[in-house]
Amino acid sequence: MEETRTQDALLTLEGLTKAYPGVVANDNVSFSILPGEVHALLGENGAGKSTLVKMIYGLVKPDQGTMTLKDAPFQPANPAAARAAGVAMVFQHFSLFDALSVAENISLGMDHPPKPRELTARIRQVSEAYGLPLDPDRIVGELSAGERQRVEIIRCLLQDPKLLIMDEPTSVLTPQEVDILFETLRKLTQEGTAILYISHKLEEIRALCEHATILRLGKVVDTCDPREKSAKELAEMMVGTTLHVPERDASEPGDVVLAMDHVTLYTPSPFGTDLRDVSLEVRAGEVLGVGGVAGNGQDELLAALSGEARLTSGSVLLNGVPIAKLGPNERRALAVLSAPEERLGHSAAPDMSLTENALLTAAVRQRLTKRGFLRWGKTEDYAKRVIKEFDVRTPGPANAARSLSGGNLQKFVIGREVLQKPEVLVVNQPTWGVDASAAADIRQSLLDLAAGGTAVIVISQDLDEILEISDRFTALNEGRLAEPVPTRGLTVEKIGLMIGGMHAPALEDAE
Amino acid sequence: MIRPSLILEKRPSPSRFWATTTPVLAVIATMIAGGIMFWALGKDPIESIRTIFWDPLFHETFGPYSRPQLLVKAAPLILIAIGLSLGFRAGVWNIGAEGQYIMGAICGAAVGLAFYPTENILIFPAMILAGAFGGWAWAMIPGLLKTRFGTNEILVSLMLVYVAEAALASVSQGLLQNPDGMGFPGSRNFRDFPAAYNTELITGTGMHWGVVFAFIAVIFAYVLLTRHMLGFHVRLTGQAPRAARFAGVNPTRLVLFCLGISGALAGMAGMFEVSGPAGQVTIDFNSGYGFTAIIVAFLGRLHPIGILLAGLLMALTYIGGELAQLMLGLPAAAIQMFQGMLMFFLLAMDMLTNYRIRFTLKNA
Incomplete structure (x- = not known):
C-alpha cells in the first residue's frame, strides 16, 4: 500500500534522521503524503513530531535522509524556501502582534506582501471562500483565540500552499469553532491541498483524517486509517502499552x-x-x-x-x-x-534544578527552611520523593527543569503539590x-x-x-x-x- | 563539494566546566589581544604584559610599594561588585554605583568632619553607618521611582551619577571645604584626624577596614545566595519572575532590597576610600570604581568567590597599568582599552557555557 502511495505522493520522506545531544529526535522516518489528503501525525510528547515538521518547514536541517516534493528533491534551507515551494505551517503558538490590525499582521508574515488595499480585498475574498469570518481592519489584540488562528490560517492560504502543516490547531478552539475549522480544511482538501495534521485529540483525528502515521521515540511504528480505528486503539498504538483509564471513585462530597x-x-x-x-x-x-x-x-x-x-x-x-x-x-x-x-517560567524555573524547584512551593509546608536558612538535604529528599512517587523520568534532582520533557516536568509540578497533602x-x-x-x-x-x-x-x-x-x-x-x-x-x-x-x-x- | 563548517549547539544544561574555565580563557585572550595592541603601539608585548601582571607583585623595586595597593584597590571594587551582583542576579540593573559611592563618601566624611577634632572611638563606626546610609538613600531614588512609577532603574541610577558628581564638586568647594585650606578645594585630610582615619591595620599589607568589610561582604553574599531563602528568591526573580511571584516573592520589596544593599555597600566603599587611601573629599577623589565594579561583577560571574578573584585581578590591571604608564610610557587610554577587552572576551567566551561548538564536514 505504501508503494502506491509513494508513486502519487505530494511529499515523500525517506530515511529522515535528526539527532540532538543525548537524544535521537527522528530515526529513519519515511512516509508519504498524498495530494488532497488529511494526514495525521500521531505520537506522544517527545515522539519527534515537532522535529519532523520543523524539517519539512525548513526550520531544522535533517542529519540524514531526503525529501521529495512533487517529484523534485526538497531541501528547504529556511521557512521562506519551504513557503516558496508551497509548504505552509500554522503553529500552535501564534506569532501575531497584538497592537496591529489583521491585515498588517498578515502582511508582516508574507515574503512579498501586496499593497494594503489589494491585501485587504484578498483577505476578504479568502475568508469568504473558506468560511472563515474575519475583518481585516480589526486589531489582533481584540480577537479571540479562534479568530487569531484564522489570521494565521488565512496568512497561509494567501500563499496558495500545496501542503498545510497544522500543529495542535484545535487546542484553543470551542467545539463550534472546531467545526468551522474542519469545514475549511475539507474545502481545502477538495481543491487538492494536502494537510499534515498534528493533534493529541484522537476523536478529532478519527473525524478528520484519512491516513495516520504514528511516531514513537522518533520512529514510525505504525500507519493506519484512523476512521477504521477506535480512539482507544489509536492511543494504544501511540503509547505502545495498554492505556490506563482513570477510575472514578464515586464518593459523597463533604462540606x-x-x-x-x-x-x-x-x-x-x-x-x-x-x-x-x-x-x-x-x-x-x-x-x-x-x-x-x-x-x-x-x-x-x-x-x-x-x-x-x-x-x-x-x-x-x-x-x-x-x-x-x-x-x-x-x-x-x-x-x-x-x-x-x-510550566516553564511560572510553576517551575527552567534553569534551576529540580531540588531548587521543589523549594519553590514546598518550603512552607515541608519545612525546608529553618529561620530563613535552607535545608538543602531535606529539600533534595523531597525532590527525590516527588521524582520517585510520580515516576518522573530524569537522571536525578540535580537536573535543570528545562531538561525534562513536558510530561515529566508536569508530573513533577503536580506531584510537588499533591505530596504536600x-x-x-x-x-x-x-x-x-x-x-x-x-x-x-x-x-x-x-x-x-x-x-x-x-x-x-x-x-x-x-x-x-x-x-x-x-x-x-x-x-x-x-x-x-x-x-x-x-x-x-x-x-x-x-x-x-x-x-x-x-x-x-x-x-x-x-x- | 565537501565544506567544513562550524555548528553551535545549545547544551541541554549549562556546562559547569566552561562556566569556571571561561574567565581564565578570557584573561588569556585579553593578554594575547592586548599584547598585539601594545606591539602596534611600538612596545614590546611580552614586557608590557609582564609589567602589568607580574611586576606589581614580584618586581624587586616596585613590589613592596605596589603589593599593598592590590588590596587597597581591590577592596572597593569587591565591596561594590558584591552588592551589584545581587541586583544583577535578580534582574535589577543598578548602573549608578558610582553615584552611590560618591554620596556614601560625602555622608561618611561629613559625619566625621562634623566631630573634628574630637577623639572618640565611636566616630569611625558612625562614619561607616553614615556612608552606608548615603549610598542606600541615593539608591532608593531609582528604587522608589521604579516600584512606584515603573521608571527604568538603569537610566535613573546612571543619571544620578552625574548629580552626585555635581554634589561632590559643590561640597568640596563649599560645605566640607577645609577652613584652613587657604581656599583650595577639598576637605580636611583624614590623616590629620586619627579618630576618623581609615588606617592601615597591618603595616605593609594595604589591609584597611574596607578590606575587612569586603571580605565580610563576600562571605555574607555567599551564604545568602547558597543557604538562605532570600538569596534563593533573588536568583529566582532573575531567572523566572513569574515563578518568583508564585513562590511568594514580593517584587517591590525585592527590588528595594537589591538596590538598597548595593547602594549601601557602594556607599561604604566610598566612605572607606575617602577616609583612607584618598584621605580627603576632593572634586575627583572617585576613580570610577563604581563603573569598574560592573565589570568585576560580571568577570566574577556574579558569584561571590568569583568576584573576590575578579576584584583582585582588576586591581592588578589598575596597578600594573599605572606601572606600565610609568615604566613604558603606555597611554592611560591603552590600559582602559585593555580592561575593556577583558569584558569583551569574557562575554564572548560566555557562549561556550551554553553552547558547544561542533566542527563538521558537510556536503555543500
Missing part, C-alpha cells in the same frame, strides 16, 4: 471547603481578562471542572486562588475564614495549593501538551487526591479530560463563570454552549 464570593479582579495586563462577579464552591472530596477557551480568565482565576493577584472586590473563604488578603505562601500554610498552566488544590491545564500515559497518571493522582478528601479545582481546555474526572462542571467565558452543573449527563454540545457564554439555566430553557 464546602473553599468558596469564592462575588469575586471581581481587574487584571493589570492589557491583554488579560478581568474576572467578573465570580462565585463558586468546592466541597471536600470533589473535583470541580472549569472549562473554557484559553484567554477567558483561566490564568486570573488561578491567580485569585493562589494568592498571586489581589482581588478588586469580593472574597475568598477557606472553611468560612476569609483568605483573600493572604499571599501565596500564607495560603500554602493553610493547605491551599496550586499549579499554574505555564493539600486541602484545596487548584490546577490549570494539568495535562496540556502532555503525552497520553503521563496525562492518565496525572488525572489518576488528582482523582486519588479527591478520594482522600481534598477539594480539587481543575481548570482545563480539554473537555474530554473534564468530563472524565470532574464531579461538577462550570465554564469561564469572558471572565464570567457559568452556574456549575453535575458532570453526569452533560454532552459535549451542552458544554460547548456553556463555554460560549450561555449559562446553565438558559441552557435548560433552550431544550
Whole structure:
C-alpha cells in the first residue's frame, strides 16, 4: 500500500534522521503524503513530531535522509524556501502582534506582501471562500483565540500552499469553532491541498483524517486509517502499552471547603481578562471542572486562588475564614495549593534544578527552611520523593527543569503539590501538551487526591479530560463563570454552549 | 563539494566546566589581544604584559610599594561588585554605583568632619553607618521611582551619577571645604584626624577596614545566595519572575532590597576610600570604581568567590597599568582599552557555557 502511495505522493520522506545531544529526535522516518489528503501525525510528547515538521518547514536541517516534493528533491534551507515551494505551517503558538490590525499582521508574515488595499480585498475574498469570518481592519489584540488562528490560517492560504502543516490547531478552539475549522480544511482538501495534521485529540483525528502515521521515540511504528480505528486503539498504538483509564471513585462530597464570593479582579495586563462577579464552591472530596477557551480568565482565576493577584472586590473563604488578603505562601500554610498552566517560567524555573524547584512551593509546608536558612538535604529528599512517587523520568534532582520533557516536568509540578497533602488544590491545564500515559497518571493522582478528601479545582481546555474526572462542571467565558452543573449527563454540545457564554439555566430553557 | 563548517549547539544544561574555565580563557585572550595592541603601539608585548601582571607583585623595586595597593584597590571594587551582583542576579540593573559611592563618601566624611577634632572611638563606626546610609538613600531614588512609577532603574541610577558628581564638586568647594585650606578645594585630610582615619591595620599589607568589610561582604553574599531563602528568591526573580511571584516573592520589596544593599555597600566603599587611601573629599577623589565594579561583577560571574578573584585581578590591571604608564610610557587610554577587552572576551567566551561548538564536514 505504501508503494502506491509513494508513486502519487505530494511529499515523500525517506530515511529522515535528526539527532540532538543525548537524544535521537527522528530515526529513519519515511512516509508519504498524498495530494488532497488529511494526514495525521500521531505520537506522544517527545515522539519527534515537532522535529519532523520543523524539517519539512525548513526550520531544522535533517542529519540524514531526503525529501521529495512533487517529484523534485526538497531541501528547504529556511521557512521562506519551504513557503516558496508551497509548504505552509500554522503553529500552535501564534506569532501575531497584538497592537496591529489583521491585515498588517498578515502582511508582516508574507515574503512579498501586496499593497494594503489589494491585501485587504484578498483577505476578504479568502475568508469568504473558506468560511472563515474575519475583518481585516480589526486589531489582533481584540480577537479571540479562534479568530487569531484564522489570521494565521488565512496568512497561509494567501500563499496558495500545496501542503498545510497544522500543529495542535484545535487546542484553543470551542467545539463550534472546531467545526468551522474542519469545514475549511475539507474545502481545502477538495481543491487538492494536502494537510499534515498534528493533534493529541484522537476523536478529532478519527473525524478528520484519512491516513495516520504514528511516531514513537522518533520512529514510525505504525500507519493506519484512523476512521477504521477506535480512539482507544489509536492511543494504544501511540503509547505502545495498554492505556490506563482513570477510575472514578464515586464518593459523597463533604462540606464546602473553599468558596469564592462575588469575586471581581481587574487584571493589570492589557491583554488579560478581568474576572467578573465570580462565585463558586468546592466541597471536600470533589473535583470541580472549569472549562473554557484559553484567554477567558483561566490564568486570573488561578491567580485569585493562589494568592498571586489581589482581588478588586469580593472574597475568598477557606472553611468560612476569609483568605483573600493572604499571599501565596500564607495560603500554602493553610493547605491551599496550586499549579499554574505555564510550566516553564511560572510553576517551575527552567534553569534551576529540580531540588531548587521543589523549594519553590514546598518550603512552607515541608519545612525546608529553618529561620530563613535552607535545608538543602531535606529539600533534595523531597525532590527525590516527588521524582520517585510520580515516576518522573530524569537522571536525578540535580537536573535543570528545562531538561525534562513536558510530561515529566508536569508530573513533577503536580506531584510537588499533591505530596504536600493539600486541602484545596487548584490546577490549570494539568495535562496540556502532555503525552497520553503521563496525562492518565496525572488525572489518576488528582482523582486519588479527591478520594482522600481534598477539594480539587481543575481548570482545563480539554473537555474530554473534564468530563472524565470532574464531579461538577462550570465554564469561564469572558471572565464570567457559568452556574456549575453535575458532570453526569452533560454532552459535549451542552458544554460547548456553556463555554460560549450561555449559562446553565438558559441552557435548560433552550431544550 | 565537501565544506567544513562550524555548528553551535545549545547544551541541554549549562556546562559547569566552561562556566569556571571561561574567565581564565578570557584573561588569556585579553593578554594575547592586548599584547598585539601594545606591539602596534611600538612596545614590546611580552614586557608590557609582564609589567602589568607580574611586576606589581614580584618586581624587586616596585613590589613592596605596589603589593599593598592590590588590596587597597581591590577592596572597593569587591565591596561594590558584591552588592551589584545581587541586583544583577535578580534582574535589577543598578548602573549608578558610582553615584552611590560618591554620596556614601560625602555622608561618611561629613559625619566625621562634623566631630573634628574630637577623639572618640565611636566616630569611625558612625562614619561607616553614615556612608552606608548615603549610598542606600541615593539608591532608593531609582528604587522608589521604579516600584512606584515603573521608571527604568538603569537610566535613573546612571543619571544620578552625574548629580552626585555635581554634589561632590559643590561640597568640596563649599560645605566640607577645609577652613584652613587657604581656599583650595577639598576637605580636611583624614590623616590629620586619627579618630576618623581609615588606617592601615597591618603595616605593609594595604589591609584597611574596607578590606575587612569586603571580605565580610563576600562571605555574607555567599551564604545568602547558597543557604538562605532570600538569596534563593533573588536568583529566582532573575531567572523566572513569574515563578518568583508564585513562590511568594514580593517584587517591590525585592527590588528595594537589591538596590538598597548595593547602594549601601557602594556607599561604604566610598566612605572607606575617602577616609583612607584618598584621605580627603576632593572634586575627583572617585576613580570610577563604581563603573569598574560592573565589570568585576560580571568577570566574577556574579558569584561571590568569583568576584573576590575578579576584584583582585582588576586591581592588578589598575596597578600594573599605572606601572606600565610609568615604566613604558603606555597611554592611560591603552590600559582602559585593555580592561575593556577583558569584558569583551569574557562575554564572548560566555557562549561556550551554553553552547558547544561542533566542527563538521558537510556536503555543500
